[in-house]
Amino acid sequence: MFSRAKSGYPLRMFECFENAGVARTWPQCGRQSSITASEHATLNGLPDRLGHVVPVAACELAAGHPGSHVAFVVAAEDGDHWWWLRWDARHRHLIRLDPCERTATDEDVPDDCLLPSGHHGPHSFEL
Numbered sequence: 001m002f003s004r005a006k007s008g009y010p011l012r013m014f015e016c017f018e019n020a021g022v023a024r025t026w027p028q029c030g031r032q033s034s035i036t037a038s039e040h041a042t043l044n045g046l047p048d049r050l051g052h053v054v055p056v057a058a059c060e061l062a063a064g065h066p067g068s069h070v071a072f073v074v075a076a077e078d079g080d081h082w083w084w085l086r087w088d089a090r091h092r093h094l095i096r097l098d099p100c101e102r103t104a105t106d107e108d109v110p111d112d113c114l115l116p117s118g119h120h121g122p123h124s125f126e127l
């Protein structure tokens, strides 16, 4: 369910999930889009990439969100640069976005939002 270890997510991110013992269901949009050959080539060429580029992007926003779909695809620069695919019926773009700054503070273990900065809808820890 939550298997970003294989997709190159910065390690500290899943450590905090594991430590929290979180086994949540995410009612996410989940719309999928295969990474094209040229997108794959672009992402593979990023400096200091962490892990592998995901073969299929799956939208991480809350189900029913407005606007474009957004999915994390790979981290570069040793985890400082997070790359995302943003797409809709007509357009698709690879973009570098900083992660959302919000952290849930009402829990014993801080829970970072894993969505891009400025995203629509609830934070990932609210899903």
Ligand SMILES: [Zn+2]
Residues within 6 Å of the ligand: 029, 030, 031, 059, 060, 061, 065, 068, 069, 070
């Ligand atoms: Zn979506």
Ligand SMILES: [Zn+2]
Residues within 6 Å of the ligand: 100, 101, 102, 113, 114, 115, 119, 122, 123, 124
């Ligand atoms: Zn957020």
